[in-house]
Amino acid sequence: MKTVQKGNWFEIIIPEKWTTFTLDDLLRTSWKVPKKMLHQFKMEKKVLLNGALPDWHKKLISGVKLQIELFTPEAYGVIPTYHDIxxxxxxxxxxxxxxxxxxxxxxxxxxxxxxxxxxxxxxxxxxxxxxxxxxxxxxxxxxxxxxxxxxxxxxxxxxxxxxxxREIKRTYLAIVEGLLHKKHGTINKPIGSDRHHPVRRRVSPTGQTAITHFKVLKSDRNENNTLIQCHLDTGRTHQIRVHFSDIGHPLVGDSLYGGSNIYSRQALHxxxxxxxxxxxxxxxxxxxxxxxxxxxxxxxxxxxx
The missing domain is CATH 3.30.2350.10 (Pseudouridine synthase)
Structure with missing residues (x-):
């Protein structure tokens, strides 16, 4: 579907498949707009249909223009600073x-x-x-x-x-020390803070659920390391680093979790x-x-x- 920005307003044409929804259904149930934001939209008249205030509980009509004021200027929240990105x-x-x-x-x-x-x-x-x-x-x-x-x-x-x-899929490449015997697998171990170290995390039975899926891409016997591909079901701090350290295969260069210092940082991308x-x-x-x-x-x- 094509969307358009016009000034501070977001515009989209209602497709046929949305005609089973009311406007309230679409934003509250389908888009899962937070309650506070939805209330603000209604109170501040930030949602229009064909330029007019809508009936929030009437079924949507295909071809009608939905307009939402999304692009109102706001503070950046951080200091804008040039970096080559x-x-x-x-x-x-x-x-x-x-x-x-x-x-x-x-x-x-x-x-x-x-x-x-x-x-x-x-x-x-x-x-x-x-x-x-x-x-x-x-x-x-x-x-x-x-x-x-x-x-x-x-x-x-x-x-x-x-x-x-888990509708956003993130794929990582990492190089771990040693040769993995399993060509693919899943590490399902909860991760929590390490009370002995302010930065490091550790596998802990009282930690948060953490699930890492991995696949071996290449083993290098000469260098005694393995290139792996990882997908995460969760996004815990240092998750890949903690999980592979815990099974005895820390990331190359990851000195925080027991890896060698032959590389200046953890080999994770x-x-x-x-x-x-x-x-x-x-x-x-x-x-x-x-x-x-x-x-x-x-x-x-x-x-x-």
Missing amino acids: EILYEDEHLLVLNKPAGMDTHPNEPTDTNTLANAVAFHLQANGIKLKPRHIHRLDRDTTGAVLFAKTALAGAMLDRMLEK AIKLEFTHPFTEEFISCYAPFIDRPAIFKNIDPSSY
Whole structure:
């Protein structure tokens, strides 16, 4: 479906398949708009049908123009700061970026400027867009690859729900120490904080559910390491790093979790991000090329995974 931005307004033509919904059904039940946001839409008259205030409980009619005021200017929430970033996908609702190593996804302090969120804010500002960037998920400071941001509160809420329902698929490449005997498998072990270390996490029976699926892509007997592909059902902090350390195969370069220091950081890259666009229903698949092509990932073609 085609959507259009006109000033502060989002516009979409009601398709035939939505005619079983009332406007209230569509936003509350199908799009799962948060209650507070839906109340704001109604009270502040931010939703129109063909330019007129709607009957929220009347069935929608195919061909009618739905208009929602989504793009009202707002504070960026972070300090816009220039960084050389690679955008993998962008439209009026969201964008996907290729995060470099050595950069946090978002600030931990209000004065932080060396984060992907700061870079996104600068990109929006430079293009005359006054919207707050909202990260949908995070990557560790030294993990590289695809990260998804929403530009509006509604897009953020819908993408957050999709992430919770596992409708956003994230594929990672990692190199672990040693040779894995199983060609594929699932690690289902809860992860919690390590009370002896302020940053590290650990497998803990009282932790949060954490599920990692993996597949062996290549074993290197000479280097005694294994290239693996991972998919996550959950997104716990340091999940891949913790899980593989726990089974005796820490990531190469991951000194925090027992890996060797032959590489300057953990060998982990978010190679691909896939999801169905919440508004257009277009399937989006983003490949994140290696920014600096680290030697440890040599001869790997991102588009192959």
